[in-house]
Amino acid sequence: MRTLNRNRPIKEEEIWTLETEISHAEYDLGFIIGQPPEAGFVRRRIANEAKMEVMRHASTFLHPSLANDNGDWPAPEYALVVLNQHLPRFAPLLWQRAKLRLCADGGANRLFDGMPELLPDEDPEKVRVRYKPDVIKGDMDSIRSEVMSFYSDLGVKIVDESHDQDTTDLHKCINFISDCTAFSDKANLRVLVVGALGGRFDHEIGNINVLYRFSNMHIILLSDDCLIYLLSKVCHHEIHIQSEVEGPHCGLIPIGSPSASTTTTGLQWNLDKTGMHFGGLVSTSNMIQDGLITVHSDSDLLWTITIRKPS
């Protein structure tokens, strides 16, 4: 291979040749055994893709008996954030699974009012004491005073950040979880956010923005009807469908930036190195066809899937 003379500018055709030589070297090293000898830069991309990590996703937290069953992979740990919207019917299940529980400001009202409604056979006061959050955090303009007093009397940590009017209450809660040392391995932490979808569109977009702002964390936004999370372009993704609790409708949305190439398997309408952008193709009303969905893309994508209603 030639060496470059760094004292003179490199011409475009020379870069191309250099790329091809690098690709040949990688090809010879066996990164891409079996690939046809196409143009060098194509081989190099394939080589890079072959080295990408696979991230595995499974909504076992919604399954009544499977919360920690993640196959051969390490069991996930959960944190729960309750937002200021109607509490979903599966909130008690997620609560039981979570190691850390937060309410974002008015989310505390929803917990206070909603848990006794979801458990109507029990004494409301006992339910409220049992479902006591670890932290209530936000700018505190929505929590009712009696709710604040009730939880502070129980020793709940209350973090008033009313001085910050530039980040949302959800953002403030995720900051708390991000700084929390209670989790042994943040890579196995899943942050479940209930009440995140439906309702006010600006809030929904603010919640989705938090997925991008904290793209190094695994945050799952939930409503009664569906869940969404971000599939980062730096990994290949395996989504293990929990068909008793989720599906069949799903979508892949290039919300942050367009994708020039996305490839999927396991869907009714798969993509094969297909581009997606707003104003062009976005994958909505797609359907699960297989228990395993794979996705790889040159762009971050939102994955969404419906949550089944109890029959």
Ligand SMILES: Nc1ncnc2c1ncn2[C@@H]1O[C@H](COP(=O)(O)OP(=O)(O)OP(=O)(O)O)[C@@H](O)[C@H]1O
């Ligand atoms: N209608 C809604 N749709 C989606 N998310 C919501 C909705 N209402 C509230 N939230 C979420 O719950 C969090 C707490 O909401 P709350 O009503 O207590 O405060 P807010 O003053 O409306 O929100 P913020 O202070 O974050 O702007 C919000 O940060 C947001 O993430």
Ligand SMILES: Cc1ncc(C[n+]2csc(CCO)c2C)c(N)n1
């Ligand atoms: C450009 C811009 N738009 C809106 C807000 C207002 N805002 C954003 S997040 C938030 C919630 C605080 O809990 C509020 C009031 C801002 N600061 N900057």
